[in-house]
Amino acid sequence: MIDDPFYKSIEESLLPKNCEFSDEQRDVILYSNNANIVAGPGSGKTTVLIAKAAYLLKREQKRTKGICIITHTNVAVDEITKRLKDLGIENLSYPNFIGTIHEFFNHFFAKKAYKELFPDKQYHFIDDEIYIEKFCEEFEYNKPEWYSFPPPTSKMKESYLYITPGDKIILNGDIKLSYKESVLRTLLKLLNKGLLRHNDSLSFTQWYLTKHKDNILKAFSERFSYLLLDEAQDTNHYQYNLLNTLVKSSSIVFQKFGDPYQALYNIHDDNGDAWEPSKESEIELKEISKSSRFGEPIAKILRTTCIRKYESLKSNPLIESASPQLIVFDDPLTIEDHFINIIEEFALTKESFRNSENKIAIVGAEHQAIKKYIPKYIKAKQEKTLTTGIARLCYGKIIEGFLNSLYIVEELKIPEEIFSYSKNYLKKKIASELLNEKKNLALVVIEIWNNQGLLTELEELKLIEVYKALNSSFNIIADEGSDYKLVMRKLKVELKSVFLQSGIDSNKKGDEKTVYYGTVHSVKGETHKATLILDTDLIENPFGEDKGVFSSNYIIFNYLMGNYTNLNELDVIKRNATLKALKLAYVALSRPTHIAAVAINKENFIDLEKEIDMAEKAGWQVSII
Template structure:
């Protein structure tokens, strides 16, 4: 039987004192989530404070540690930035939560540490040298350039940009070759053609050499579950409580491995709570509404501290995912009304200057009291194309289409270099 915590008024007050402005309590929507200890989903509108509600739950659980039978708390998100935010806000108040047997990290780091690397060791009797996309791509390009004249090379040469096809090619759990992770089939393993065999062996040899891309980690995780299914129960016992923040940004393979590990058609011994907003998905290639299937019990946070009443009213009309009682309740007292700029393709370069002019005028009239502290910025859906097809789609616009001098800054230190000079 799963462990249940007694969450008291004193526990709630403790979390409020750390996370909320002085004298401000959690409302009933947030209390419903904080106190819930079942496998559920939390769907939360923009600016609803869903991460704060999750942090409150974690602060309270930390006071109840250790868990019975030595289990741990697992907290996952999609990006390092989200994990860093969690650490920044609560680590000093709950150090036990950030040490063994608990784990707080990205979905990638969890899959690497608990599934991919252990299964790789089982298969190859050694640890992988590196799990990194940039290094992997360099190795794959060298492999492509050294491919002998063969059925595989002839097949690749008939394709558009054959080197790119070879670099992006991925295995699925049945070792079919896909165009990319979660992509269309290129070659099926069941056919065992000479082309498939040569390409599959080339990819397998790269993996055996110790160089993996991030997608390979998910392949190894799937193979671990497929060939040694007992690992699923072991992982559930290791983590009886699982919380995933920003669930909408999980891609299909990430969603599926989490479901397999911690839900299992409702048979899991883990409590698995997913937190996010399907309308805020930014990373996943398929729509989050297509891969994130609601649990039987879905809690909702409808109140938005970020949005005012008039802006919430407009924003709710643009929601892609709506159920019968979908609603955004604007709680911000800002009086600024939504403004929509209408332009044509010939005036793309005038959009940001006009936007800037409008913002400056509002700031000059005192409508933006925190303008110096919180500067207004222009954002766009994407800043660079990731494939040739997108480049040819004139309906898709980048930030540099609006602002020709824009250059995307490289963020984060590069971990690996090809040589000392680089």
């Protein structure tokens, strides 16, 4: 029992009536030193992080230092900000900071670095999709004369600029020497136009931090008492090293929240994960291991279907999860109907399952692999639609569209400070000061909802008028004939993808026959009522003599059956494939509350009869179709 009025008020506000934080959760909220907080799926990580932030803000409200909360998506920023305000905490601005990891590096370092290196230029940090288009246009003017291929965009995410102590900019990355100089010239041209990628933000941060290290570290220690990193497993090596540089040898308490078993960021390369709590023995490890999401049949699978054995994971005894389902198939086109039959049979006997509005999902490692099972599948941009609400996502896409117009519509004359506006800042400014524009945007969103994500020609014209009104409000000068065609074309795709990726329509929410299809990456962070993970070919060392092709679900068959093998005991090729398969399966199978299902092609089994017997003894319901 904690006799602390701040703690008790937060607990009563965040949890249902007569509920308390668990011992593990309370320990994390009150802990005041550096820590790695490993929070299992459905363990209340976000609620605990919000409770901790609220506790610190209430306890230290009379102090001069603030807290810094970094997460990875605007959705998470919105959720944390809203829930803190619901707790009565209004002052979330200076000396505090809440933002995405991109906003953090841009705000504190990259913008200042760019202005120092390019004092007469305006900077624009733009989405990778828009940047790639600009890169392709510029590369045409800089490519070698012999070059007749499409622009080399595939390696852009892995390429970084490096700024030398003498301020010379060079290119690091796996790009062929024959056109590497052309790529660098293209990137420099874009830099001179003020166009920066997220990767460039990190490069500029590195340069600025190296050059002004002592002053920056002093300023950070004086401003922040805590740095809370959400979803730490999604942080890449570059970001993680920069954050550690900022807090090393300082008084700032650095606490990292996440689930290292769900680290998918580096799944397609061999660089390993940036955040590996098991290897940071000098930092206190805290666990929140009890899940409220699923029952024992699902927890049992997850304890061994992960990159390290997760023996401490606990299930929710109040949730009656079904026995896990193993579907052995010949024809991939039969999978969908069979999975729906399983769901319909279970729904007849479980009222809690019938009443759940969570998704039913079929997921695979890659878009192309899903299409083999579901020919009607359409690749759509990933969005966590059920978590945030489709209408809210559409509104966010429209705001992003306005910000994108600043970079795409060339006739605009824009005050420099506008480029520092984030989507969240713009939404707040519209909500508080531009009520007429807010009303008109809401009307457009309603029509988009009614039309299932379709931006009609009439609504497009209305939206352009709203954008022009926003231009006027922000003192942006635009020619009468400013062309918004590219902006609207992109926005139409984005809006339609929200509905496609949701896997539902507005009239059939909760229908057992409504199924969501997508990649495992796209459902990360979601809760489903039933999830099926499809079998996919994993190819290792594709151009080598020891090339390996593995079934993603069969290669981890023993892990699924409760038999864990240390990955270090496997040869390199098989280990790499197994590592990927375990990460994919863990993320997918930790989504459902009731039904976890795995599909494996019959031809992948070595001894079908023996392995079916093993599965049934391990508690799996096996169907051969």
